[in-house]
Amino acid sequence: MTSIPPSPVGPGQDRSIGELLSEVTSDVQTLFRQEVELAKAEVRQEATKAGKAAGMYGGAGFAGYMLLLFLSLAAVLGLSNVIDGGWSSLIVAAVWAVVAAVLYQRGRTQMRDVSPKPEQTVESMKENAEWARHPTE
Template sequence: MSTTQSTVEDRSVGELLSVVTSDVQVLFRQEVELAKAEIREEATKAAKAAGMFGGAGFAGYMVALFLSLAAVFGLANVMDAGWAALIVTAVWAAVAGVLFVMGRARMRRVSPQPERTMETLKEDAQWARHPTR
């Protein structure tokens, strides 16, 4: 009998359980690290989408302010200034609506659930129930 076989056979159940417990702890730590990485990735996507909302809001404000003034003054040469201001306001309301819809579409693509971690945890649980398969 070789020394490797004799050492495996000589190991107690407690030693074997200790090895299995250690392996499970390592696996659990790896799963936690994977979950953290996935959450960081999704948070980055959410931050980018939020930045786009903010940038769109600020840019929309500045453009609306100066372009609206120019448009109102231009239209006031053709019609009453009140009607000119109302037309310009309606145009910028449409622009704001488009920007909102685009930002909302990007925000819907953000997944708060760590998909890969959930899948590997399911696989680990399946293995734990049936380790010989």
């Protein structure tokens, strides 16, 4: 069971509505500040975790790049046993050119679907502004 803190006003004395509203406003402001500080702390913590994960992705990307480089060299050396080394290098380069062209086209197609304006946020802000103008409706 929670106890009600004693009132600073003595028994039999009533506090005015202005005093009560002032106290409630002060409590709401304190609560809001505490919530903002909690949100900041959570965002910092999540940003740290995201930064570490991004570093791991970067390392994995570099390792993947090195893997493709050495596989390409192995393909060139393997083909050079069958045909001239210059032609084997051109064949491997042509395969990579096709891969690059396909990836470029797919990326270009997906980029056309990207909207630079955050539609949901804009709509939500419009609703908030409308509510702020007419809060009782």
